[in-house]
Structure formats: structure tokens, C-alpha cells
Amino acid sequence: MNEEQKISMRELKFQEEMDSAFKGLSQILNNFSYDTQAKTFHKVLEKEHPTLQQNFWRMINSVIFLYAESECYRDARNEASAEYCKFLKDKIQEAQNEHLPHHAYFPTV
Numbered sequence: 001m002n003e004e005q006k007i008s009m010r011e012l013k014f015q016e017e018m019d020s021a022f023k024g025l026s027q028i029l030n031n032f033s034y035d036t037q038a039k040t041f042h043k044v045l046e047k048e049h050p051t052l053q054q055n056f057w058r059m060i061n062s063v064i065f066l067y068a069e070s071e072c073y074r075d076a077r078n079e080a081s082a083e084y085c086k087f088l089k090d091k092i093q094e095a096q097n098e099h100l101p102h103h104a105y106f107p108t109v
Helices: 003-030 037-047 050-069 079-098
Strands: none
Touching: 037 050, 050 079
């Protein structure tokens, strides 16, 4: 197996892992209560290693930017989310100009 095939296999494995993880997350979100489960999620996240916490927020930041720029199908159920991501992206970019070295600066120490 050449290097290109190895990379393709790793990418495929990663995609499968992401699909599986998102299916689990989808089940949680489908029954999500913001009053209790958001607090539980927050408590679980706080218990994780600081690098994993940082990676989580790095991923969230990237998803916000991608969703704000996405041309995916939207209707009344997700239009507010798209608009909010655009708002957050603009605010993050404003902060970038004032304080941050770049929009997605989440250092791993």
C-alpha cells in the first residue's frame, strides 16, 4: 500500500468515526433539554483534559465559520442558526482586528 492509499484509508476511517460520533450526538440533541442537559454537557466537558477542551472549542469555532459561509439548504428550522453563525463570525473577525492574532487562535500548549 502506497502513502496515498494509507492517507485515503485514514481519511475514510476518520469519516466513519465522525459519522458514528455524530449519530450519537444527534440522538442526544433530538431529546435535548437546554435547562438540564446543557449544564450536564458543560460539567462533562470541564472534566476533560484541557487540551481536549481547547480542541472542542477550536472545532466549534471552525464549524461556526463553515456554517456561516455554507450554501447548504436552509429553511425556517435552521435559518436562525445560520444567521447567528454569521453574526458570531463577524464578531470574531472584529475581535481579530482588535485583539486576536487570527480568528481561530486556540493554542495547544
